[in-house]
Amino acid sequence: xxxxxxxxxxxxxRDSLGSRIVRVLTRGPxxxxxxxxxxxxxxxxIGLFITSILPVSSLGTSGWWQIFRHPSLATxxxxxxxxxxxxxxxxxKTTAYIAVGNTLLxxxxxxxxxxxxxxxxxxxxxxxxxxxxxxxxxxxxMALIPxxxxxxxxxxxxxxxxxxxxxxxxxxxxxxxxxxxxxxxLPADILESARIDGASExxxxxxxxxxxxxxxxxxxxxxxxxxxxxxxxVALTFGQNTTPITVWISGQLREFATSIDIIAPxxxxxxxxxxxxxxxxxxxxxxxxxxxxxx
Amino acid sequence: MxxxxxxxxxxxxxxxxxxxxxRFISRYGMVAVFLGPTxxxxxxxxxxxxxxxxxxxxxxxxGFLGSWVGTDNYxxxxxxxxxxxxxxxxxxxxxxxxAFVTAIGxxxxxxxxxxxxxxxxxxxxxxxxxxxxxxTGVTWRILYDQDxxxxxxxxxxxxxxxxxxSPGVLSTASPSTSSLQQHGGGLLLKTPLHPGGVAxxxxxxxxxxxxxxxxxxxxxxxxxxxxxxxxVWRDFKPGGGKPGVVEPEEQGIPGVTVELHDSSGKVVxxxxxxxxxxxxFTNVPVGTxxxxxxxxxxxxxxxxxxxxxxxxxxxxxxxxxxxxxxxFSMVVIAAGLSAMPRDVLEASRTDGASExxxxxxxxxxxxxPVLSVVFITMIIxxxxxxxxxxxxxxxxxxxxxxxxxxxxxxxxxSGGGNFGVGSAxxxxxxxxxxPVLVLNIRRFKREV
Numbered sequence: 001x002x003x004x005x006x007x008x009x010x011x012x013x014r015d016s017l018g019s020r021i022v023r024v025l026t027r028g029p030x031x032x033x034x035x036x037x038x039x040x041x042x043x044x045x046i047g048l049f050i051t052s053i054l055p056v057s058s059l060g061t062s063g064w065w066q067i068f069r070h071p072s073l074a075t076x077x078x079x080x081x082x083x084x085x086x087x088x089x090x091x092x093k094t095t096a097y098i099a100v101g102n103t104l105l106x107x108x109x110x111x112x113x114x115x116x117x118x119x120x121x122x123x124x125x126x127x128x129x130x131x132x133x134x135x136x137x138x139x140x141x142m143a144l145i146p147x148x149x150x151x152x153x154x155x156x157x158x159x160x161x162x163x164x165x166x167x168x169x170x171x172x173x174x175x176x177x178x179x180x181x182x183x184x185x186l187p188a189d190i191l192e193s194a195r196i197d198g199a200s201e202x203x204x205x206x207x208x209x210x211x212x213x214x215x216x217x218x219x220x221x222x223x224x225x226x227x228x229x230x231x232x233x234v235a236l237t238f239g240q241n242t243t244p245i246t247v248w249i250s251g252q253l254r255e256f257a258t259s260i261d262i263i264a265p266x267x268x269x270x271x272x273x274x275x276x277x278x279x280x281x282x283x284x285x286x287x288x289x290x291x292x293x294x295x
Numbered sequence: 296m297x298x299x300x301x302x303x304x305x306x307x308x309x310x311x312x313x314x315x316x317x318r319f320i321s322r323y324g325m326v327a328v329f330l331g332p333t334x335x336x337x338x339x340x341x342x343x344x345x346x347x348x349x350x351x352x353x354x355x356x357x358g359f360l361g362s363w364v365g366t367d368n369y370x371x372x373x374x375x376x377x378x379x380x381x382x383x384x385x386x387x388x389x390x391x392x393x394a395f396v397t398a399i400g401x402x403x404x405x406x407x408x409x410x411x412x413x414x415x416x417x418x419x420x421x422x423x424x425x426x427x428x429x430x431t432g433v434t435w436r437i438l439y440d441q442d443x444x445x446x447x448x449x450x451x452x453x454x455x456x457x458x459x460x461s462p463g464v465l466s467t468a469s470p471s472t473s474s475l476q477q478h479g480g481g482l483l484l485k486t487p488l489h490p491g492g493v494a495x496x497x498x499x500x501x502x503x504x505x506x507x508x509x510x511x512x513x514x515x516x517x518x519x520x521x522x523x524x525x526x527v528w529r530d531f532k533p534g535g536g537k538p539g540v541v542e543p544e545e546q547g548i549p550g551v552t553v554e555l556h557d558s559s560g561k562v563v564x565x566x567x568x569x570x571x572x573x574x575x576f577t578n579v580p581v582g583t584x585x586x587x588x589x590x591x592x593x594x595x596x597x598x599x600x601x602x603x604x605x606x607x608x609x610x611x612x613x614x615x616x617x618x619x620x621x622x623f624s625m626v627v628i629a630a631g632l633s634a635m636p637r638d639v640l641e642a643s644r645t646d647g648a649s650e651x652x653x654x655x656x657x658x659x660x661x662x663x664p665v666l667s668v669v670f671i672t673m674i675i676x677x678x679x680x681x682x683x684x685x686x687x688x689x690x691x692x693x694x695x696x697x698x699x700x701x702x703x704x705x706x707x708x709s710g711g712g713n714f715g716v717g718s719a720x721x722x723x724x725x726x727x728x729x730p731v732l733v734l735n736i737r738r739f740k741r742e743v
Contacts, residue, residue: 030410033406034410038419041420043438044423062445109332110333112333122322128330130736137731138345138725139700140679141724142725143345143348144707145347145717146343148707170340170341172333172336173337230428256689260437263433267429268430270430271426286626289623290626
């Protein structure tokens with residue numbers, strides 16, 4: 001308790017007016033410095049958005065900041081054209097299939113395995129878990145060539161579920177690691193009394209573990225969703241006509257300057273959904289990040 | 296299992312020692328149900344491919360049948376200039392990014408503790424983490440455009456450059472007579488001058504719209520004892536006029552940097568021409584001199600750096616990548632900071648340590664585990680960097696921006712079709728992360 005109260009400064013008691021003035025004066029430059037840094041960090045994204053609402057004709061002569069002098073240049077016509085572009089709409093749909101399908105798979109399979117590693121006892125459990133930890137850092141590149149061949153043979157090539165399954169496998173080590181660590185910390189007596197009451201492992205998993213593990217599961221789900229939504233490499237390798245939005249945009253990169261009226265708004269569309277997810281579930285996202293890296 | 300790695304959860308989880316056989320079997324059935332999908336996915340998508348890739352890296356382009364090449368693929372990776380560039384660039388990435396990302400994250404984490412709007416700041420800096428590296432590449436490609444009119448970064452560069460050195464008043468001009476000659480980017484009048492002399496610096500080849508504003512009728516100044524005067528003017532009028540003679544309708548060129556060289560060629564004085572083109576070097580000691588137009592007169596306006604060109608593309612990529620990951624580092628380090636024992640910090644402050652000393656001697660050492668986690672995570676990320684290179688580097692710069700993951704993709708899939716060399720690069724990447732893999736397992740063992 002004492003430690004918790006300590007960081008709270010006692011205003012008035014020790015702070016004289018003079019020391020408060022000194023603090024404001026010394027903090028002033030810091031506030032300004034951080035405000036400038038914050039602004040700098042925002043500029044690229046703002047620049048992309050403004051570029052996306054300018055007509056391509058005006059982008060050939062002057063940069064996006066011209067909008068501050070000529071606000072009337074802003075137009076939704078780029079977006080309008082894109083939303084009538086069947087290629088983009090299909091790409092968005094494919095992205096959603098891959099991201100949602102993958103997220104569901106990783107969460108379900110990962111939670112089951114996390115439960116097994118945390119609360120079921122079987123020989124070799126710890127060794128298998130060590131293998132999972134070892135797989136955490138295996139580069140995706142290790143699987144591209146063999147899976148490309150295998151996908152071709154079994155008909156998974158160029159399908160959204162083939163791409164989603166690839167992401168699932170590579171998402172699982174982190175998912176299991178995260179959930180197992182969370183599940184281990186759940187109160188043992190609740191599980192034990194459920195077992196004594198005769199509840200099967202499946203009931204315990206569905207009725208106790210999943211609800212209690214919700215914070216960690218939410219973190220994982222957001223992580224996976226963003227990870228697959230933002231992927232380029234896997235979809236580039238295993239898709240040909242089945243392309244998520246990143247791959248679809250990359251097809252336009254060759255003519256960057258002249259296709260900017262497609263590239264900029266499409267890129268912005270591609271980042272709006274991750275940003276919305278991020279803002280809606282920021283807390284869980286950060287928690288997942290911390291659980292994955294610090295612990 | 297005893298003495299090995301034991302991830303024993305709280306004791307209660309262990310099964311009763313003498314469970315009946317039926318329960319025993321159903322327990323294994325349960326394990327199979329819960330772990331089955333995981334084992335299939337990890338086995339088929341990770342373990343089998345890893346073995347396959349390592350084996351494949353010793354075979355040639357055509358496949359396993361009769362094309363054993365030994366370590367030839369690795370030899371190619373380490374000798375062909377295309378791959379050597381990739382290895383070198385990856386080394387640069389590893390040397391620069393983890394250090395910068397960790398340092399910037401630490402700085403931001405410590406500084407945001409002292410402001411009231413730290414949540415807003417952290418959100419803004421963390422935002423790029425939610426965006427795909429691909430979209431980031433597109434975003435920065437817009438910012439990096441070489442034309443200062445189009446690329447925001449070069450536009451800032453132009454503002455800075457104009458503040459330090461103003462662009463010259465003339466973009467181009469040529470001498471009107473042969474006595475004026477090219478000299479080190481400027482022009483030099485060969486006619487020797489003495490104090491009391493007048494220098495005539497006639498220029499042609501200047502389009503009317505390129506004349507500096509405020510130019511007036513050129514005037515040939517009267518000689519002054521002890522001074523060297525002169526005029527720099529547009530030695531041309533409609534109809535031609537006489538070269539080397541100041542005539543009516545010929546304008547002086549204002550703002551020209553005029554320099555006086557002594558006999559050894561050293562610049563002893565410099566002056567700026569007035570609206571009528573006249574200038575004056577005062578109190579010139581006895582001697583022989585040459586006057587001329589300084590090179591800065593013709594200084595080109597800032598043309599922008601070719602960030603996306605072959606020589607700057609890697610730094611450009613590094614900056615964009617650090618922009619993405621600084622937020623990650625900041626958030627992780629900030630969490631470490633908030634978990635730090637405050638009384639230790641307070642105690643050292645009470646003992647009279649300065650803020651810097653507290654930071655250097657207390658904060659950083661206590662944060663060391665967190666800092667190393669960030670650093671190692673970044674090494675792994677950077678080894679596998681691909682998306683941003685693909686999106687940000689224009690095709691003309693791709694070979695200069697090359698990194699291992701990019702080279703692997705190009706070699707194996709994008710037209711290359713060489714699975715042997717592609718596998719060798721993948722295996723090399725795997726080899727590079729093995730130390731981290733070992734570290735992770737060790738940490739897990741220690742934790743348990």
